[in-house]
C-alpha cells in the first residue's frame with residue numbers, strides 16, 4: 035500500500051504552498067486529497083490500475099495525474115521544485131498542529147530557530163512573546179502543539195495499524211510454518227491508539243518463521259532477530275515484535291502479552307493469594323507447571339471466567355468477574371446498520387445505490403444517509419430545495435430494495451448560537467437527525483456545552499454527532515461539561531454518537547461507558563465520505579465494547595423497522611414534553 039506515501043507528499047506540497055502564500059483553495063485541495071487518500075482502505079495503486087482514482091473525493095483529473103506520477107516515480111516534480119525554494123527546517127515546523135506557516139517563517143528568520151527542541155525551549159523561556167504578532171498565548175499554543183506532535187509520533191490510530199497487523203498475520207499464515215497465531219497487546223484490546231504490533235505464534239520451525247518474517251516486503255529494518263523474539267520496523271514506521279512460544283504456554287503468553295500491564299498485575303496478585311505463580315511461561319505451583327496452554331486456564335486458575343480483551347484495563351473488570359457481573363458485550367456481528375454516511379447529496383463520493391451495495395457487502399441491513407446541512411457550504415451542505423428530492427430518491431430505493439434499507443437523515447450543523455442549521459419544519463421531514471458542531475471550537479466550555487444542550491432539547495434531534503470534536507493526533511477535544519451533556523441526553527432521550535471514523539472514535543471508551551451507565555443510548559456511525567470508510571464500523575463497536583456496552587445500549591442492533599419506530603417514538607415523546 036503506497037497510500038501513506040502519496041498522502042505524505044500531497045501534505046508536504048500543501049505546507050510548502052502555504053509558506054509561499056499560495057492560493058488557499060489550491061492548498062486546501064492538496065490537504066483534502068491527502069486526507070482522503072490516507073483514509074482509503076483500498077490500495078491507491080489498485081485504484082490507479084483500474085482507472086478509478088477520480089472516485090476518491092477531492093481528486094480530479096489533475097490530482098489523479100499527480101498520484102500516478104508519484105506511483106510511477108516515487109515523487110512529484112512539483113514537490114521537488116518547491117523543496118528547493120524553502121529551507122527544510124521550516125517544513126518540520128509545519129507538522130506542529132496549530133503552528134501556521136506565517137508564524138513559523140517569522141520564528142525561523144528572526145530568531146534563527148532550526149529545530150523543534152529549540153522552539154520548545156524558546157517558548158518556555160518566553161522568547162517568542164516579544165516578536166510582532168506573538169504573545170504568551172501563542173507560546174502556550176505552540177507548546178500544546180509540540181505535545182500533540184510528540185504523542186502522534188509515539189502512537190498511531192488503531193484504525194491504521196489494525197489492517198497492517200492483520201495483513202502480517204495473513205502473510206505469516208500463508209507463507210510460514212506457524213500453527214497458532216494471534217495479535218496481542220493494545221491492538222487485541224482495541225485501544226484507540228497503538229505503540230507497536232505484538233504478534234504471538236507457535237511453530238515446529240521457529241527459525242524458518244523468523245526468516246520468512248524478516249523478508250516480508252512490508253519490513254523496512256530488522257532491529258533484532260532471535261529464535262523466540264524478532265523485532266522489525268515496517269515501512270509504515272511502526273515496530274513489530276513477533277514471539278514464538280511453546281504450545282504448552284501459549285495461553286499464558288497470550289494473556290500476558292495482551293495486557294494491559296495493570297490488568298496483568300491484578301491477575302498475578304490473585305495468583306499469589308492462591309499460592310500460584312502466573313507469568314508468560316505458564317501457571318506454576320512450586321516448580322510444577324499446572325497449566326497455560328489456553329488463555330481460559332489463566333483466568334480459571336484465579337477463579338474467574340474468561341474476560342474479553344477490550345475490558346482488560348483494570349477498570350473494574352476483575353471485580354465484576356469475581357461478582358459474576360461482567361457485561362455481555364455487544365457483539366461485532368450484532369450491529370445491523372451504519373447510522374452516519376455522507377452521500378453525493380453533500381460531500382460524499384457515492385450515490386445512495388453505491389452506499390447500499392457496499393452495506394450489503396458488509397452484511398449490513400440499513401444505512402442512515404446523513405448529509406451535511408445547508409450552511410456548511412465547504413462540505414456541500416444540502417439546500418432546503420433538494421431535501422425533498424433526496425427523500426423521494428430514498429423512498430424509491432427502499433421500494434426497490436428487498437434487503438438493505440436506507441434512512442433519509444441529516445447531520446445538521448449546530449450553529450454558534452446553539453440554533454440548528456435547518457428550521458423545525460424541515461427537520462421533521464427526516465427519519466434521522468444527527469446534530470453536530472463543526473465550528474466555533476474556541477468558544478469555551480460553557481458556551482460549547484450550552485450549544486449541545488440546546489440542540490438536544492430540539493424535539494427533532496435524535497443524536498449528537500462526534501460530541502467532543504477531537505481528531506486523534508491532530509486536534510484535542512474541545513472543552514465540554516460531559517456530565518451535563520450526559521444528564522441532558524438522558525433527560526431528553528437523545529442518543530450520543532460513537533463516531534467510528536478512525537481519527538475520531540468520539541465518544542471515546544470512557545465517555546461511552548459513562549453514557550451507558552447513565553442510561554443513554556449510543557448510536558454508531560462511520561461518517562464515511564467514501565464507501566470504503568464504512569468498513570470502519572467495527573472500530574465503533576470496539577469503542578462500545580471498551581465502554582462496557584451491551585446489545586441494548588447500542589441502537590445499531592435494532593433492525594430497520596425497530597430503528598425507524600424508535601426514532602419516530604422519540605420525536606413524539608419529545609414533542610409531548612414540550613406541550
Ligand code: DGT
Nearest residue numbers: 219220227228229230290291292293294295298299
Ligand atoms: P502499546 O504497545 O503501548 O500500545 O500497549 P501494549 O499494552 O501493547 O504494551 P506493550 O507492547 O508494551 O506490552 C504488551 C503487553 O505485555 C502489555 O499489555 C502487558 C505486557 N507487559 C509488558 N510489560 C510488562 C510488565 O512489566 N509487567 C507485566 N505484568 N506485563 C507487562
Ligand code: CA
Nearest residue numbers: 219220230232
Ligand atoms: Ca504493544
Ligand code: ZN
Nearest residue numbers: 445470499500
Ligand atoms: Zn460531522
